[in-house]
Amino acid sequence: EVTSNFVFGLPKAELHVHLEGTLEPELKLSLAQKNQINIGFETIQDIRKTYNYNSLSSFLDVYYSGMSVLQTEGDFYRLAMEYFKKAKENNVRHVEAFFDPQAHLTRGINFDTFINGYYRACQDAKALNVDAHLIMCFLRDMPAQSANEVLLMAQHHREKILGVGLDSDEHHNPPLKFAYPFSNAIAQGYHTTMHADVDQVDSIEHIKQALEIINVERIDHGTNIVENDDLVDLVKKTQLGLTACPLSNKFISDDYKGKEILELLDQDIKISINSDDPAYFGGYISDNYLALAKNYELTVEDVIEFAKNSFKTSWISPVQKNIYL
Ligand code: ADE
Ligand code: ZN
Numbered sequence: 001e002v003t004s005n006f007v008f009g010l011p012k013a014e015l016h017v018h019l020e021g022t023l024e025p026e027l028k029l030s031l032a033q034k035n036q037i038n039i040g041f042e043t044i045q046d047i048r049k050t051y052n053y054n055s056l057s058s059f060l061d062v063y064y065s066g067m068s069v070l071q072t073e074g075d076f077y078r079l080a081m082e083y084f085k086k087a088k089e090n091n092v093r094h095v096e097a098f099f100d101p102q103a104h105l106t107r108g109i110n111f112d113t114f115i116n117g118y119y120r121a122c123q124d125a126k127a128l129n130v131d132a133h134l135i136m137c138f139l140r141d142m143p144a145q146s147a148n149e150v151l152l153m154a155q156h157h158r159e160k161i162l163g164v165g166l167d168s169d170e171h172h173n174p175p176l177k178f179a180y181p182f183s184n185a186i187a188q189g190y191h192t193t194m195h196a197d198v199d200q201v202d203s204i205e206h207i208k209q210a211l212e213i214i215n216v217e218r219i220d221h222g223t224n225i226v227e228n229d230d231l232v233d234l235v236k237k238t239q240l241g242l243t244a245c246p247l248s249n250k251f252i253s254d255d256y257k258g259k260e261i262l263e264l265l266d267q268d269i270k271i272s273i274n275s276d277d278p279a280y281f282g283g284y285i286s287d288n289y290l291a292l293a294k295n296y297e298l299t300v301e302d303v304i305e306f307a308k309n310s311f312k313t314s315w316i317s318p319v320q321k322n323i324y325l
Helices: 004-009 023-035 042-049 058-068 073-089 102-103 111-128 144-160 175-187 203-214 223-225 230-240 244-252 258-266 285-296 301-310 318-324
Strands: 012-013 092-099 131-140 165-166 191-196 216-219 241-243 270-274
Touching: 004 285, 004 301, 012 301, 023 042, 023 111, 023 144, 058 102, 058 244, 073 092, 073 102, 073 111, 073 131, 092 111, 092 165, 102 131, 102 144, 111 131, 111 144, 131 144, 144 175, 165 175, 175 191, 175 203, 191 203, 203 216, 203 223, 203 230, 223 230, 223 241, 223 258, 244 285, 258 270, 258 285, 258 301, 270 285, 270 301, 285 301, 301 318
Parallel strands: 012 092, 092 131, 131 165, 165 191, 191 216, 216 241, 241 270
Antiparallel strands: none
């Protein structure tokens, strides 16, 4: 039987968490007061009442509006540090965390402000025994030219960023749109991943483009490959990582997608369990494991396999990986 103690205690890597998605209502209110920003709500309960999305776009509206409270380098540091403390409680030893530069740049926040806050938190996370790294995401509902500009800004901070990703609203925003910034990023030595959120329009076509044209190293979510045997074979052959997020799935498509996730695990796909936007989807990484355990009769072996996959498909050095496998 899979117990809560076992899941919390098992060493894990977290490969799919958006730092802006770890903004808890308490911190949101506190920063709003400090920075004198009117977010339209005065209590935690009022904020939580708006967390009732049922699609990617309705979630994203709430997610982006919440970020307005993040203003200073210290605010970004505090946000990331509070998440790293949660990571420690979940025995997450290694994190590759997403952040959304354009969501801050478009509000007039400088690149230096958020990158320096986030990076300082990554360095201080070492004291918690959490090995923390950053993945810079391009917003796919913005023009490719804007992604190019972000990549240029990041050149001054190259050593602080482990990889690039692609997130936000997927509809009519295929991977191919970002072929140029991604090939440029690969040439600069960044690792790469892209979102293929559950049950999106053209999901299979998007995953094909990400794998065959962009040559990404991982896919975030991506569980819709179960619909396509050729894609399952390809993902299996290439040992490519999929980062599943059951609690997120439950909001976006009213289904944890546990059946699909377990089917892929059984087919030896390198799929891991992650938290996506834990402050918005009702739980951190262990809660995501436990949601599957409770609803789909996970075995202890399944849980161990997911955790091993998280290290195997992480971007830590092979030497460091051996510690965990
Ligand atoms: N940004 C934050 N969370 C996201 C998700 N699950 N999908 C796409 N964009 C996101
Ligand atoms: Zn995500």
